[in-house]
Amino acid sequence: xxxxxxxNLIRLYGGLIIGQPGSADFAHPTSIILxxxxxxxxxxxxxxxxxxxxQLAVMFGxxxxxxxxxxxxxxxxxxxxxxxxxxxxxxLPFGWPIFDLSASLPLLIYAxxxxxxxxxxxxxxxxxxxxxQNVQQTIPRTIRGDAVMSLLGGYFWHLxxxxxxxxxxxxxxx
Numbered sequence: 001x002x003x004x005x006x007x008n009l010i011r012l013y014g015g016l017i018i019g020q021p022g023s024a025d026f027a028h029p030t031s032i033i034l035x036x037x038x039x040x041x042x043x044x045x046x047x048x049x050x051x052x053x054x055q056l057a058v059m060f061g062x063x064x065x066x067x068x069x070x071x072x073x074x075x076x077x078x079x080x081x082x083x084x085x086x087x088x089x090x091x092l093p094f095g096w097p098i099f100d101l102s103a104s105l106p107l108l109i110y111a112x113x114x115x116x117x118x119x120x121x122x123x124x125x126x127x128x129x130x131x132x133q134n135v136q137q138t139i140p141r142t143i144r145g146d147a148v149m150s151l152l153g154g155y156f157w158h159l160x161x162x163x164x165x166x167x168x169x170x171x172x173x174x
Contacts, residue, residue: 030074038065089156097154118143 017035019026042061046054053060069075122142126135 030072034065034069034072034074037068038062041065092155114146115143118146 017031019028019031025031038061040061041064042057045057045060049057066075119139119142122139123135125131126133126138131138
C-alpha cells in the first residue's frame with residue numbers, strides 16, 4: 001500500500017514540477033534542475049551525515065533549492081510584503097461540506113489503509129524510542145488523533161487540499 005501511495009505522490013508532485021502540457025513553462029529545464037538539485041542535496045545530507053545533520057536533511061535540501069532558485073533567477077519574492085504578517089485561516093473556504101456516497105466509498109478504503117499505516121508507524125516509533133507505554137492503548141489514540149487533525153485540516157484548507165485543488169481543478173484558493 002505504501003508503494004501505491006508513493007507512486008501517486010510521485011505522479012502528483014511530478015506534475016507540479018513539470019507543469020501542465022500546453023503551458024509556456026511546461027517541462028522547463030530550470031524547474032527540473034531545481035527539483036533534482038533539491039532532491040540531490042536532501043539525499044546527500046540524509047546519506048552522508050548522521051545525528052542532527054541527517055535529521056535536518058529535508059530542511060537543508062529546501063534551503064539549497066531556494067538558493068539555487070535565487071541564483072537561476074527563478075525565485076520571486078515580490079508578493080511576500082503584500083500580505084499580513086499574521087492572519088487566521090479562512091474557515092470552510094469552499095462552503096459547508098456535502099455528503100456524496102460515491103466519493104465516500106474510496107475514502108473509506110483510504111481510511112482503513114491509513115489506519116494500518118498509523119498502526120505500523122506507532123509500533124515502529126515505540127520500538128525505536130524504547131517506549132514503556134502500552135502500544136495496544138497508544139494505537140487507537142494515534143488513529144483518533146490522525147482523524148481529528150484530518151477533520152480540522154479540511155476546515156482550514158490544509159496543504160494536501162491545496163495540492164489536490166491545483167492538480168485537479170487548475171487553480172489556487174483565491
